[in-house]
Amino acid sequence: MAATIVEKVFSAKCGREISAGDVIMAPLDAAMIHDITGPLAVMKFREMGGERVFDPEKVIMLFDHQTPADSIAAAENHKMMREFAREQDIYNYDIQEGVCHQVALESGRVLPGDIVVGSDSHTCMYGAIGAFSTGIGSTDMGFSLRFGALYFRVPESIRANITGRFMPRTGPKDLILRIIGDIGADGATYMATEFTGETISSMHMAGRMTCCNMAIEMGGKAGIVPPDRTTWKWLEGKTDIKPFELKSDEEARYTAWKDYNVDDLVPQVAVPHNVDNVVDVDRVEGTHIDQVFIGSCTNGRFEDFAEAAEVLGERKFSPDVRVLVIPASRTEYLKILRAGLIERFVEAGALVEAPCCGPCMGGSFGLIASGETSLSTSNRNFRGRQGSAEGKVYLCSPATAAASAIAGEITDPREVRR
Amino acid sequence: MKVWKFGDDIDTDAIIPGRYLTLYDPKVLASHAFEGIRDDFSNECKEGDMIVANRNFGCGSSREHAPIALKGAGISAVIAKSFARIFYRNCVNTGLLPVVCPEADRISEEDEIVLHIDEGYLEAGGARYGIEPVPEFLQKIIDCGGLVEYANTIEEVKTCTE
Numbered sequence: 001m002a003a004t005i006v007e008k009v010f011s012a013k014c015g016r017e018i019s020a021g022d023v024i025m026a027p028l029d030a031a032m033i034h035d036i037t038g039p040l041a042v043m044k045f046r047e048m049g050g051e052r053v054f055d056p057e058k059v060i061m062l063f064d065h066q067t068p069a070d071s072i073a074a075a076e077n078h079k080m081m082r083e084f085a086r087e088q089d090i091y092n093y094d095i096q097e098g099v100c101h102q103v104a105l106e107s108g109r110v111l112p113g114d115i116v117v118g119s120d121s122h123t124c125m126y127g128a129i130g131a132f133s134t135g136i137g138s139t140d141m142g143f144s145l146r147f148g149a150l151y152f153r154v155p156e157s158i159r160a161n162i163t164g165r166f167m168p169r170t171g172p173k174d175l176i177l178r179i180i181g182d183i184g185a186d187g188a189t190y191m192a193t194e195f196t197g198e199t200i201s202s203m204h205m206a207g208r209m210t211c212c213n214m215a216i217e218m219g220g221k222a223g224i225v226p227p228d229r230t231t232w233k234w235l236e237g238k239t240d241i242k243p244f245e246l247k248s249d250e251e252a253r254y255t256a257w258k259d260y261n262v263d264d265l266v267p268q269v270a271v272p273h274n275v276d277n278v279v280d281v282d283r284v285e286g287t288h289i290d291q292v293f294i295g296s297c298t299n300g301r302f303e304d305f306a307e308a309a310e311v312l313g314e315r316k317f318s319p320d321v322r323v324l325v326i327p328a329s330r331t332e333y334l335k336i337l338r339a340g341l342i343e344r345f346v347e348a349g350a351l352v353e354a355p356c357c358g359p360c361m362g363g364s365f366g367l368i369a370s371g372e373t374s375l376s377t378s379n380r381n382f383r384g385r386q387g388s389a390e391g392k393v394y395l396c397s398p399a400t401a402a403a404s405a406i407a408g409e410i411t412d413p414r415e416v417r418r
Numbered sequence: 419m420k421v422w423k424f425g426d427d428i429d430t431d432a433i434i435p436g437r438y439l440t441l442y443d444p445k446v447l448a449s450h451a452f453e454g455i456r457d458d459f460s461n462e463c464k465e466g467d468m469i470v471a472n473r474n475f476g477c478g479s480s481r482e483h484a485p486i487a488l489k490g491a492g493i494s495a496v497i498a499k500s501f502a503r504i505f506y507r508n509c510v511n512t513g514l515l516p517v518v519c520p521e522a523d524r525i526s527e528e529d530e531i532v533l534h535i536d537e538g539y540l541e542a543g544g545a546r547y548g549i550e551p552v553p554e555f556l557q558k559i560i561d562c563g564g565l566v567e568y569a570n571t572i573e574e575v576k577t578c579t580e
Contacts, residue, residue: 024578137511380478382478390454
């Protein structure tokens with residue numbers, strides 16, 4: 001029977017035909033745990049009688065949400081996880097590597113066709129390389145660590161077919177915000193969103209990661225892009241496996257087929273307090289901002305900072321805006337460092353922090369006060385997400401973030417002179 | 419029992435803010451539930467109270483601290499028109515009952531709710547509303563009282579490859 005890429009991933013793993021709607025106990029190729037949901041997962045693993053994890057090679061552990069430890073409670077969590085890693089022979093990436101999803105992909109331990117879970121909702125990002133990956137809670141993670149398998153209801157898919165060429169200073173983040181605004185915060189609940197089309201084929205991996213990362217913001221279980229030459233090129237040096245074909249059949253069945261053309265797509269902004277509350281940038285131009293955050297697993301890669309730096313040019317950021325620049329990983333940090341971008345951001349007045357989640361989750365530093373507004377390249381603008389519940393968070397692309405940080409108010413990046 | 423009514427898209431950041439995720443004690447987490455969003459909740463929620471919400475309850479983060487906080491506050495069931503996927507599963511896994519009721523918006527805070535799970539309906543304010551059955555594979559976990567309890571009944575799992 002004709003199958004979607006997701007059905008093919010599960011079928012290949014199980015050695016028989018698996019279709020959307022099937023409930024199966026699937027073996028796991030990797031399981032990712034970090035500092036805030038990991039400790040609870042470890043406790044649950046033990047409560048389940050767990051003595052040895054199913055396969056230490058398949059456990060990806062690191063700390064990114066509260067790093068370096070910002071409280072004694074965080075330090076205790078890190079200590080507990082380090083001890084678990086030592087006891088279980090798990091390689092621990094600890095605090096220095098960066099944000100979990102970026103590090104997981106860079107590690108080469110997540111590959112096309114894999115089934116991967118992570119105790120973090122944005123685990124859906126690994127679909128960017130053609131893996132089926134999804135976020136789970138800590139008890140499901142405890143079970144995963146214990147048994148190396150988990151119950152899945154194989155999801156139906158929505159096909160998002162993208163055509164056209166982005167206008168200058170618009171890009172993947174504007175596209176995914178546009179799609180979320182269209183499909184809605186629960187429009188893809190339990191489903192996978194498969195991104196295809198000429199725009200995706202010509203998109204760099206960083207952009208594909210941005211799109212898949214935010215599949216959860218539509219309620220989705222996964223986002224996925226069929227692996228192609230760009231994917232295999234990106235994986236060079238990370239794995240020895242040979243490229244293989246993995247894509248949906250022409251006649252595969254989709255719950256919905258959505259066509260988007262990006263030729264006329266203007267910069268998009270998600271306004272408080274829902275990610276699907278998306279408008280064209282002109283609707284919110286002039287909105288005063290107190291803080292700008294460029295970074296996160298959604299937009300913390302070299303391409304994102306290059307996009308911001310191109311808008312910035314030789315200018316300075318507004319002295320009235322606190323600008324936080326936080327690369328998603330040490331690898332990406334080195335890339336932007338070597339390209340001279342760190343120097344440019346610091347000269348312009350930004351505060352550059354070491355790779356971590358930063359203010360995205362509002363659990364560590366860089367929080368906003370009541371009445372303050374944050375403009376952020378991250379993935380969530382829920383009430384209280386980045387600090388005070390009386391604050392506001394807007395989401396945008398790195399280009400829009402840079403243009404706005406210069407002006408001190410939300411600004412269309414296309415209006416900033418080259 | 420009291421009914422705590424909520425609207426659409428109640429996210430897990432609202433249920434328990436990110437700054438409390440270093441905590442694990444259900445009672446302590448409960449003291450911060452809906453902080454800054456609905457401050458009377460943590461003070462007044464009692465054992466056996468229920469949450470009634472509209473669409474997409476529990477969207478966002480995978481933090482299991484959210485159902486743990488609600489359970490710690492005494493919530494016995496969360497009734498909603500629909501749930502976000504991860505939260506729903508986290509509820510089942512941690513032994514907090516999630517109830518899908520397509521007409522949940524018709525229930526008011528003054529109603530007394532009686533659940534008839536096996537019969538597929540609930541009573542609220544003198545009216546009957548249908549509730550959707552739990553997927554079969556999750557029912558086993560609910561019957562055990564949670565995933566830890568379920569896991570302790572098995573030695574190993576049989577995967578789809580076998």
